[in-house]
Amino acid sequence: MAAVEAAGTPVRYVREPDLAAALPGADVLFMWDFWSGALPAAWPASGGPRWVHIASAGVDRLLFPALVEADTVVTNSRGVFDEPIAEYVLGLVLAFAKDLPATLRLQDARRWRHRETERITGARALVVGTGPIGRAIGRRLTAAGLAVSGAGRTGRAADPDLGTVHPMERLDAALAEADYVVLAAPLTERTRDMIDAAALARMKPTARLVNVGRGQLVVEDDLIAALRAGRIAGAALDVFRDEPLPPASPLWGMPNVIVSPHMSGDATGWREDLVRVFAENLRRWTEGRPLRNVVDKDLGYVGSNRGRG
Template identity: 45%
Template sequence: MTPPVKPRVLVALRPTGVEPPSLLKKAGDLADFVFAVTADDIGEEAATIDSAFVWNFRSTLVPDAIDRLPRLRWVHVAASGVDASLSDEVRARGITFTNSRGVTAPAMAEYALMLMLAHAKDLTGTLADQAEKAWRPRESRMLSGATLVAIGVGPVNRELARRATALGMTVIGVGRRARDGVDGFDRVVGRDRLLDVLPLADHVVIATPLTAETRGLIGAAELAALPDGAHLVNLGRGAVVDEAALMAALRSGRLGGAGLDVLWREPLEPEHDLWETPGVIVSPHTSSDFVGWEDAMVDLFVRNLRHTLRGEPLLNVVDLDLGYAPID
């Protein structure tokens, strides 16, 4: 009997060209893999590629090579956001996309909580005093009794809401639509109510993908609606927040501070004022990078690969009109 033909999977690598850990060990018997950093790395085998595993979520390999991938039917992205892998032509092809929703949610929730605590307890001030060997006791704020406005009610902010509630915070979620009974949230309102709830916020945490609806969602009007001294955390995508508006709010002193794990350009240019803006913590898009996260990303892809081979429904199917995989 002739053995079944293995599917051929294109793997979009990071610029270093390093392959995903244990991928071949875990799935080498399930598929043939073609590794590429750019479209130029794909040879004649492009015509036989069935699926793609976008290991580098910033990669534009799929849209760059789409006209050479006539058999491509499924793309799995090792991230929640799939924006870099989309184009009008990719959308028109009706390709199924899946993402890695939920894999890094607990880690990102902990990271957001860390940034909130660092702001409330003025950790940057303490570290500055330590560097100067200065003994300056002072009061700090509590998270207990404070209000968190969580923009996005996906896995990250659901994990965060449960933790924030346990600390005694009031948690208001802002989603695509209002909904009742979401665990950890005191209430969830639709985006049309954003300006109504921002004046209540001591902390705002953004954990939403970049879509046509969320690009520039937080601009001058939204920042002006916040109380003086409010704190902003962005773990979603940099472009959800308007760059000029945020810098103006920080320079004016109205915004108490910001914790930014995602930026408008990554890496952020060294000359940008943000690096030396008081009250700001900048980190290099690492909120999701817990020890073992790469293995967990590979494991989810392999599970979905097995599902395709057995003809079973895929996990985390992305609604391309929304730009993410909805929970409910």
């Protein structure tokens, strides 16, 4: 946190047990541990920080009623994870198309088994979520030769990063056309459980699901049932409803599933990048300039209003 301290602002470091005592005297809260669930119980009945920043792109853990109703400004770390996640998604698409998990399993077993693989050029990818991460994914997949479309809150044609963007009301039809469905949407009441048994039934039996958004976007039991029944060809999951993924989860042992531990955006140097984003915003705060990455607390993500609030 040297970059923050260098800005000349007094900094106090606290752990969860001391959070409630520290909040009433704080102007700004930097939630470094974005996994922590301590903030709702620690939030003061009156007063409290005027600005809360979180070291993640997702803000669903911050949007508890008392904070939503307060005048407190919320900002996120938008921009840090876009390109690393896009690279990771491209790697997953290639891993499926080129059957790399099976190759590694066969190598471990010292088995020589020739197979044919798939082309990604011309394959259709649907990116659900049109924020910066979804857009970076769209650009990477387009550059690799896939035909990309998007799904988001507002439909539009000829989007520079995602081609045709389908409104969420037409998600069912868009799912039916995709070879790869990539989830990069924020977790809101509208997106929670969006991929359920009905949505999975609309996907091609040859399609793969990639989730780098939030685990709660997918009804996990429905996904397991669809994978077991061959209703879709595979899934690559970097996020889960319960993290760490419990050892007893069937997903661990399914040959058509790639499990990774919520690491798709964590490329070398990501912690330093997170601190730099906050330090820049802290300078803006102390100078009275508009903050970046201001979250619309009603929408649940960064909206068009990027002012101080």
